[in-house]
Amino acid sequence: MITSEGPKGVELLDQLGKSGDGKPPLGCMQCGLCAASCPLGDAMEFPPRKLILQAISGNLEKVLQSPSLWMCVACYTCSHRCPRDIELTDGLWPALRDRAMQQGFQPPAELQETFENVFKYGNTLGKSPRQRMDWAKDLDVRVLDLSKEPRPVDVLWLVGCYPSYYPRNQVVARAFARILTELGISWGVLGTKEKAIGECDRMFGEEGLFETLVEENRKLLDHQRFQKLVVLDPHAFRALQNFYPRFGAWYPVEHYTTFLAERLEQLKPLLVKPVEATATYHDNCCVGRRCGCYDPPRSLLQLIPGLKLVEMTRNRDNALCCGGGGGGMWLDAHIVAHGGRRLSDERVRQAADTGATTLAVSCPYELSRFEDAAKVTGLEGRLIVRDIIELLAESMDLGERSNS
């Protein structure tokens, strides 16, 4: 049932400014830089500027029922460029999506299934929690399951949903396990107890689901003794660094790119096999544009013998998003229906334009997004998508290679 309970637009925007870490949306001066910068802004009925204007003008309902509410892919470009420093991506969009669902507006069907999967099974893919360790079956290095054998470790690695379950990403998980072992790091995982961190659920506006996950993850993590969390997923990094502390859940966390880049000296002699490739690197939005971390992934790639790194025209804080954030991973049909294109298709063309044969990535979503994009843009075979972890493992001569 659609209801119109809750504060009006102006009050909602005012509240947002008090809860987020940016400045309140009421400070918007309608310059339009956000809408012009947004990679899907031209296709949105209500890009950020218009959205704020409508909310202030008392037309919140119009915004809440528009398909454009579900088109933001959380690339942070608008937040990054806003001259008033308004927290558009982390604050405004999730709050409006939350409000829409609270008032009974239904999110796109493809997204509902993802929410339900996370709520029921603790993972976005709708897989059995009991199969969460399948990625490590017959692995040639020991994986310490801290849920079964609790003991102090230096690194508690949160494997993540896609690396745990999705075959293409399982290759990366196995390679990372080998690299951690090769580096002599004391590490462990949460085994079948691990759950989604919930960044995407929060960005979708499923605040209640996110809170549930924070509570469940706290119960798991507070029982363990570790120096730091390491994650493969930049979204999990962002959530653990910025959203979990709002619930009093503070854990030292690193994305794998910075974690490994701190060990360049140790890695260098281990990179024995040249990887003959011209590679370009796609900056993911959470570790890149949002956290300003551009050099660590590049320093890892430049360390690999034989590999030549070239840059896309749009790189670093100007990088184009893969389209998978903010729920975009599960909204391709919705975004194509209302936006007419997929950002990942544009991005692989930009990568191919550099002359690179390898597109290096550092986010679990990007492997399948860009591999699919290479297929639909006719670049399959010309552009190979590989995680930095796979390239490092190959150079370290650590077994298994991806099928791509």
Place this chain on the structure above:
Amino acid sequence: MNIAVVIRQVPDLIEPLEVDSTGMSLDLGSASFIVNESDDHALEQAILLKEAGGGTVTVVALDYGDVDNTLYTAAAKGVDRIVKISLDGAPPPPHAAAAMLAEAIRPLGADLALVGVQAHNELEGVLAPLLAAGLGLPYVGVIRGVKAGAEAGTISACKEFPGAVMARLTVKLPAVLGILGAEQPPRYVPVSRIRAAMKSTQFEEQTAAATGGEPLVAIRRLYPPAPAARAEMLAGSETEVAARIAAILREKGLVK
């Protein structure tokens, strides 16, 4: 209109199902449970009828297989009452379940009882008609969509027949309907609402006296289907394979 909705939990097929040591039933200890899909549609249909014409919705469920989670979700969707029937042991077979549910539904004085028309763990989809028989009410099954009737004391139900033939029926109330699908897919409710429902919802807990008597159908053995080696792999060039496929279709009488 006052509507009663039956909700059943069924084993979740994301886990492999196993037959227990008796060889007569599933090993429910290793199974996880989810709401039966057509019951979820029955619930959605009931809420749509309430939103359109007022009245109340009461959910009635047997207490097994994490049913509480499903009932809290139902509460978050806006049902008025939740009756939960406690059980001594394993989930009962359909005839016993129907007797227990009939006993709980009878005193509600509902105009309409909606039940999912099938459940994947139930033989022949018998629960809904058995419930109607137990209540002494008329029954129509395989319903896709229910609306208020043109006259008071009736509803208009859309029944699906084989071969995609649809019929619009006027059903005199009270009645029991076996729901295949609601007029729209079951709605999504945000988790914050479910969490709020967990704090505020009171279940009306009952025990059942009815047993349903002797089973109508006895299970002799439960086993996974044995794979049959009937597949014929076609080899050869595309033209040869295509010709062979065409020949097979003709042999089987599927094309002339």
